[in-house]
Amino acid sequence: MTPSCPRAAITTSAVLLLLAALSACGPSGTPELSVSPAQAAVPTSGSSQIVVAITNDGDGDDELVEATTPAALGVELHVTEIEDDRATMRELDTIPLPAGETTRLRPGGLHLMMVVPDETVVEGGTFDLTLRFDRSDDVTVPVEVVPLLDLAENSFDQDSSDEDALDED
């Protein structure tokens, strides 16, 4: 210790004040996520969409940063956009999960796309899906494999106000 050096003490407290100010600019509140039961479509042409809803009941935002499953080569985060009357898909790095909102991943909007599903992804089968978040702990949910038409119906039953076009994958 060097008590004879008041300048060092001032500098230290200035740094602490600065750190406190910086951390106040970081994420505030605490996300509180719950994940609905999930369904996937029987694969067509080497891919399959997964329908799941993620509800954030907390007072802090979160983000979905990765989805993985042992049942496929990979799971991509996608959004469908309409451009010149044509639906195109874009891959996203993350999907925002704002506080107080339910984010539905389903055909036509934000969605999860399983690439190269394996032989366990057949009608009536189930597999595990693990979701990784920026702030919350990982969540693993079982995914039930259903015919594509059932998947589309189930995903839109929950919110009839959504009139997005079906994704044509």
Ligand SMILES: [Cu+2]
């Ligand atoms: Cu897609």
